[in-house]
Amino acid sequence: MQLLEEKIRREGRVLGTEVLKVDNFLNHQVDPELMAAMGREFAQLFADKGITKVMTVESSGIAPAVFTALELQVPMVFARKKKSLTLTDDNYTADVYSFTKQETNHIIVDKRFISSNDKVLLIDDFLANGQAVQGMMEILDAADADLVGVGIVIEKTFQKGRELLDEKGIHVESLARISAFEDGQVVFAD
Amino acid sequence: MQLLEEKIRREGRVLGTEVLKVDNFLNHQVDPELMAAMGREFAQLFADKGITKVMTVESSGIAPAVFTALELQVPMVFARKKKSLTLTDDNYTADVYSFTKQETNHIIVDKRFISSNDKVLLIDDFLANGQAVQGMMEILDAADADLVGVGIVIEKTFQKGRELLDEKGIHVESLARISAFEDGQVVFAD
Numbered sequence: 001m002q003l004l005e006e007k008i009r010r011e012g013r014v015l016g017t018e019v020l021k022v023d024n025f026l027n028h029q030v031d032p033e034l035m036a037a038m039g040r041e042f043a044q045l046f047a048d049k050g051i052t053k054v055m056t057v058e059s060s061g062i063a064p065a066v067f068t069a070l071e072l073q074v075p076m077v078f079a080r081k082k083k084s085l086t087l088t089d090d091n092y093t094a095d096v097y098s099f100t101k102q103e104t105n106h107i108i109v110d111k112r113f114i115s116s117n118d119k120v121l122l123i124d125d126f127l128a129n130g131q132a133v134q135g136m137m138e139i140l141d142a143a144d145a146d147l148v149g150v151g152i153v154i155e156k157t158f159q160k161g162r163e164l165l166d167e168k169g170i171h172v173e174s175l176a177r178i179s180a181f182e183d184g185q186v187v188f189a190d
Numbered sequence: 191m192q193l194l195e196e197k198i199r200r201e202g203r204v205l206g207t208e209v210l211k212v213d214n215f216l217n218h219q220v221d222p223e224l225m226a227a228m229g230r231e232f233a234q235l236f237a238d239k240g241i242t243k244v245m246t247v248e249s250s251g252i253a254p255a256v257f258t259a260l261e262l263q264v265p266m267v268f269a270r271k272k273k274s275l276t277l278t279d280d281n282y283t284a285d286v287y288s289f290t291k292q293e294t295n296h297i298i299v300d301k302r303f304i305s306s307n308d309k310v311l312l313i314d315d316f317l318a319n320g321q322a323v324q325g326m327m328e329i330l331d332a333a334d335a336d337l338v339g340v341g342i343v344i345e346k347t348f349q350k351g352r353e354l355l356d357e358k359g360i361h362v363e364s365l366a367r368i369s370a371f372e373d374g375q376v377v378f379a380d
Contacts, residue, residue: 006325022272023300024302024303025265026301028267028268028270028299028303029265029266029267029300029302029303030252030259030265030267030268031265032256032259032265032266033256033260033263034259035256035260036260047347058249059249059252059268059270060249062220062249062252062253062256063252063253063266066220066225066252066253066256066257067256069220069267070222070223070224070225073223075219075221075222076253077217077218077219077220078218078220078221078249080218080249083273094191109218110213110218110219111270112214112219113214122211135342160244179298181234186313
């Protein structure tokens, strides 16, 4: 997505060889026009799939996910992140390990909001090692819901998340694909 | 706002005499059409005020705030919530006490995203005791930014938040005002 790549080039900040900060338009300050454009793009990429729900994890996934859901005219569900869990029968949960923070969080979705009748599109801001997406997939499995596909704002192709999803035959669409950071600059994949 | 009041009557769940659960359309599952309508409403209520930024706190404020920002054609900033703080010169912080959870969280905004040139509209999902809004106001004070007003999705008029803001002469607009819960039913203020 041209608009997003330009924004990343202009406003993204590369830290070292693995980290891209996009907190001035995506995950702290948010550019609403860009979010709306991304929602239209995701909706088009996954059109005619009979999607009944868009799902993401709080907080950075919420803005792109809600605009995608608006375009698809379906509800959006965001999983809650928790450090500790009180297990009840009311929720689906999964563990999500963060390589960056080197800690495990839990994600939680109320059973009322995902059912075996749902065809779900997962949206997330980053795809790196794929832990958050895999956690959401566990929840869909537990709910016996169908995974239609995964929409990612920024994919880092040099980390293992994309490969893990490709191996499972999952339909993944990323709006920007980054193959490397060189001399503080972003290199986009073809 | 008629649409919101009807949604609350139809889908809100009253727990005891103080709690309204709206997790099926606002703060876990999200109705994107309703969020878009609320964004248009807030933008209209605070039109012609020269707003430069919309600010909220993660996570439940993000959806209404981003649609408001889209309508006003300005960026949205969401404050991050943290249990513990590493103080640095890069951030504004404030403490927010939760009466429900009986614990203090910190909210954090990067200094790059709020400046003394900003005229800020605060958006939040609930106004009860006003702690989150007051935390955001502390951050605006520290940044020497102007507070233009406060937009609330659901106000509970019987808790002290509204009074605290009225005393300070702040322009508050709430899309639904609840004066009581009686026999498990919501009573709206006139």
